[in-house]
Amino acid sequence: MRRINLKKVSVARSDRIRSINSQIVLNYIREKAPISRAEIAQETALQRSTVSLIVDQLKSRGLIDELEGESTGGRPPILLRLRTVGAVAIGIDLGTKDTTIAASDLAGRVLVREVIPTDPDSDVALGKIADCARSIIESRGGIEGIGISLPGLVDADQGVALFVPHFKWQNLPVAQYLESALRLPIKVENDANALALAELWFGRPEVHQIRDFIAVLVEEGLGTGVVFDGQVYHGVAGGAGEFGHMTIGTGAPTACASGSTECWEAFASERAALARYYSKLSNGQSDTPITFSELMERALNQEEGAIESLRETAYYLGLGISNLIKGLSPEAVIIGGEIAKVWPLIGAEVQNAAESNAICRGLPSASIISSTLGESPRLMGALSLVLAGKFASLAED
Numbered sequence: 366m367r368r369i370n371l372k373k374v375s376v377a378r379s380d381r382i383r384s385i386n387s388q389i390v391l392n393y394i395r396e397k398a399p400i401s402r403a404e405i406a407q408e409t410a411l412q413r414s415t416v417s418l419i420v421d422q423l424k425s426r427g428l429i430d431e432l433e434g435e436s437t438g439g440r441p442p443i444l445l446r447l448r449t450v451g452a453v454a455i456g457i458d459l460g461t462k463d464t465t466i467a468a469s470d471l472a473g474r475v476l477v478r479e480v481i482p483t484d485p486d487s488d489v490a491l492g493k494i495a496d497c498a499r500s501i502i503e504s505r506g507g508i509e510g511i512g513i514s515l516p517g518l519v520d521a522d523q524g525v526a527l528f529v530p531h532f533k534w535q536n537l538p539v540a541q542y543l544e545s546a547l548r549l550p551i552k553v554e555n556d557a558n559a560l561a562l563a564e565l566w567f568g569r570p571e572v573h574q575i576r577d578f579i580a581v582l583v584e585e586g587l588g589t590g591v592v593f594d595g596q597v598y599h600g601v602a603g604g605a606g607e608f609g610h611m612t613i614g615t616g617a618p619t620a621c622a623s624g625s626t627e628c629w630e631a632f633a634s635e636r637a638a639l640a641r642y643y644s645k646l647s648n649g650q651s652d653t654p655i656t657f658s659e660l661m662e663r664a665l666n667q668e669e670g671a672i673e674s675l676r677e678t679a680y681y682l683g684l685g686i687s688n689l690i691k692g693l694s695p696e697a698v699i700i701g702g703e704i705a706k707v708w709p710l711i712g713a714e715v716q717n718a719a720e721s722n723a724i725c726r727g728l729p730s731a732s733i734i735s736s737t738l739g740e741s742p743r744l745m746g747a748l749s750l751v752l753a754g755k756f757a758s759l760a761e762d
């Protein structure tokens with residue numbers, strides 16, 4: 366039983382109950398559109414008249430549209446879907462090399478996208494982001510909020526980047542700077558936490574029903590986003606989920622962002638896979654450094670050294686996941702990042718490593734699956750920061 370926070374409690378007055386019902390109906394339309402009023406009433410056990418009243422209110426606010434379904438012999442049914450005309454959110458994926466800035470509609474469909482190099486100087490980087498976002502806002506209109514995902518430790522409540530290892534940024538007031546420049550609400554989040562939120566809202570249909578899962582973001586570094594009871598868990602000052610730096614061995618093929626060769630990131634990141642690949646070459650190095658994308662392409666083209674490097678990395682990825690399962694007992698673990706493209710090559714290795722290091726064979730095993738968010742999981746996470754909050758509060762406005 367969840368303990369009630371008496372400092373934040375609000376009793377369930379009639380207007381609050383109506384608000385909750387409105388959120389339920391709106392989210393059914395979001396997830397299961399096109400859907401009829403009758404189907405919503407059946408799924409939610411709400412009265413048909415209550416559903417019709419809520420639908421009329423959502424229509425009047427421009428949140429949903431009606432369309433005519435196929436007739437089965439009688440009058441065609443009227444179906445409901447989200448109204449997706451126009452941009453409502455901007456997502457900013459600040460990466461170590463490039464920053465992607467995009468606007469989406471209410472359903473998370475990207476309408477416009479810009480990519481700029483990420484400047485290592487924080488003031489310059491934020492200034493360029495503000496300029497690009499301002500251009501999108503002026504050309505599109507209707508933007509209600511901006512979400513930004515960052516590759517580092519973030520205090521999401523304060524909108525502060527506490528530490529971004531790649532650039533050595535510390536205590537950077539990201540939200541304050543961008544709110545001052547753009548005059549819009551700004552939400553800032555760690556990229557792995559943003560990925561977890563995106564999986565919850567836009568990922569596999571089966572994930573929508575899962576209340577406890579872990580998202581593992583494999584990139585140059587390695588991070589995790591933990592979802593408990595359908596909510597991203599942040600811990601004190603956003604410090605939860607830094608499992609990339611848990612110790613799992615010694616003598617990793619590369620160092621993590623903090624310089625250790627003993628933590629999970631040093632064994633299971635993209636950089637670790639590349640280091641393994643270079644060590645397999647005859648001279649121990651590549652004539653021309655390659656990217657992780659190129660390594661995956663070589664593996665998909667059946668180059669043995671590339672396949673071995675990825676599978677060795679997958680073993681350590683599974684080893685770390687086994688520790689997460691032991692400690693947190695999630696229902697699922699979702700692997701995101703570019704590495705999801707080669708899941709058919711590495712999925713079995715990850716699963717086998719996790720199972721062989723399980724503490725008790727009698728406990729239920731978590732499903733380990735790859736992300737289906739495509740090539741921009743962090744961007745979808747940034748957009749989710751705005752859209753998830755909007756769906757949670759729309760019916761209360």
